[in-house]
Amino acid sequence: MAAPSAAEFARWKQQCLCATDLSRKGSIDEPIVELVNFINGQQFLFTTSSCSGRISVFAEKHKEKKKGCDWLLISHTQAEAQAVMTALCDHTGSAVFKFEPFVLHAQCRTIQDARLVHQAAIQAGFRNSGISLGNKGKVMVAIRSTHTLEAPLSDRGRMLVDEDYISYLVDAANEKLEENRRRVQRFFSNLKELLSNQAGEVQTQEVQHRKREHQEAHRKHQYKRGPDTCAAHDQEHSDDGVDLHNLFEGS
Amino acid sequence: MAAPSAAEFARWKQQCLCATDLSRKGSIDEPIVELVNFINGQQFLFTTSSCSGRISVFAEKHKEKKKGCDWLLISHTQAEAQAVMTALCDHTGSAVFKFEPFVLHAQCRTIQDARLVHQAAIQAGFRNSGISLGNKGKVMVAIRSTHTLEAPLSDRGRMLVDEDYISYLVDAANEKLEENRRRVQRFFSNLKELLSNQAGEVQTQEVQHRKREHQEAHRKHQYKRGPDTCAAHDQEHSDDGVDLHNLFEGS
CATH class of the missing domain: 4.10.860 (DNA Excision Repair, Uvrb; Chain A)
Known part of the structure; x- marks a missing residue:
């Protein structure tokens, strides 16, 4: 299971980045555009998915007995309690409030490249990061944090919490988002430094x-x-x- | 950075398992004793830490301005709302209700061993699992799930939620613990199968x-x-x- 050649890796990269552009409804999250572009600018790295970190309210689908969920609110920047209350208006399902930290998946040409990215992530506090090794020499690194919040808000249309609680949750999530932003910056600095040392x-x-x-x-x-x-x-x-x-x- | 020899790995394993026995206040969580013993029974694997999954209430230390927290309640089996209410009695700090899924760190002799354990974990639904590669040829695999709950309960002694909400949270956590149990079983089966195929x-x-x-x-x-x-x-x-x-x- 050898690593792909530079040419083969370049082909994978091109295929993936083109495919991603077509399939994405949105675009790269604004707070991490520079980081994602930096990673994709490296010869032996490219991102396959990423999220800068977000505060959301999602509605679990009970009635349809289907898996999956609808988002009532998604914010990649500081949120406000009033926006959460508005999102819950008239909603008759079961809603959950969530803070999800930064996550990024990068494909790497070799295990050594993945190790370097992983090291930058761990040093920045992304303790749940890890490498995975697929068939055909596919090497991925996932950057993940332990920082989360997940609190139910309503049960089939019945509110479980009051406005004060929602304000408290939103404040807690905003604090986590700010800490998340600092970690992403640390990761970006670490990555640049490690890549520059390696090049040296x-x-x-x-x-x-x-x-x-x-x-x-x-x-x-x-x-x-x-x-x-x-x-x-x-x-x-x-x-x-x-x-x-x-x-x-x-x- | 070669993998350690079989003899060197055996020495690391012995040192770690002995040290762990001394430092642990408790013991291996009952629901995963068989799994942990199975892993430690493999020549080229050993666990460095594990948790079967738990429901907890922890108190953040605000006053002391210290990092860290105290646990007011920890349950590795189905919990009851009454136990959470009792744990909160007389507590004047800020308490958070948590469900944390199964987590296990295993050191492996080679990257190929880690890949096999990682594969068993991913196939069982532990999507946040990953491999890390340290200096001196240290290869670790972490098995982690995306399944969590984390909801604030009180803020410096002031209750933020009512008993109904706590009952709802406990029910949700118990469901997640049951799903967690099924995943651990799947992981154990997958691991046995993959190791037996490899031996074959x-x-x-x-x-x-x-x-x-x-x-x-x-x-x-x-x-x-x-x-x-x-x-x-x-x-x-x-x-x-x-x-x-x-x-x-x-x-």
Whole structure:
């Protein structure tokens, strides 16, 4: 299960980003446009789905005995209690108030790329993040937080809580959304820093590799006048300039 | 970053399981004792922490300005509204009602082991599961669900909700706990099946490998009387009997 080649990964990326544009009703959530564009600007990464974090009221479908739900309210920015009350007006189903934190799924070319993104996420406080490894070398990283709220508001049209409680919930959710925003910023900074360090390391390795090649060429030039005793060393050095991306690839 | 050797992994496992026994105030949650013992009975896996899923009321520490919280109630089985009311009696802090689903962290020797456990978890509905890859070849898999409830009950001693709401919450949490129980069972079945298939594959590969060795010995015996033309084929075959555990190891 080898990692895909750079060309194959580029094809997957193009297919996914085009397909996503067609299927999405909306667009990238405004608070994370810059982050998503940054990730998609990396050669070996692309996002497959994301949400900046949201406050919502959703209605469970009881009558139809169907799975799924309708949203009565969705806000990706600070919410107001009055908007929740208005959303509940005339609603005869069962409504639940929710805060859902930032979530982002990114496909990565190699396990090493996924590890780097995962590290940036964990360091920013997204403790429920994790990597998954599919068939055909598909490597995904999901960035998730433990920060949630989920409180029932009404049961088949009957209100279970009063306006004061809704105000309290909305305040709590707004606080969580603000903390969420700070974490996303930390994640973005961490990611830029780790990617820049990685690029630096690769560059250093390339410089060292070129330097060694130069030294080898120089030595070989000298060997023309002496016995060729250095084959073992040549072999050793040729393995040094390893591509970081391949460190974790399977067979 | 190679996977640890079997001996090194066994040492980590022993250290962790002993340390865990000393540090834990309680013990493994009763509903998952069999599952945890099964995982720890596998040569290349061990659990580092777990919770079978629980219904709780916890009190946020406002006054002390400290992080952390005290639990007023914890139940790993079906809860009763009366117990929640009793837990809130005389409490002057801010209490939150929570349902937290099953969670389990397992350390695995190789990425391939983690992938198998992760697959069993995803197929059982634990959609927030993921793998993490630490330094020194430490491979962990976390099994997590999206199923939660988190509703504030009181604010610095002032009740925010009434008894009816608490009954409704407890019923909702009990339903989630029951669904959680079914998922844990599915995970356990999936894990046993995948591990047994893997063992079967390894066994089949070993049988095939021995069969090939026998055929090779037979061929080589014949080659004594003819030219040695088959070195390339020998080389090809010698790579076939690959250990499944090593498929994903990094360099």
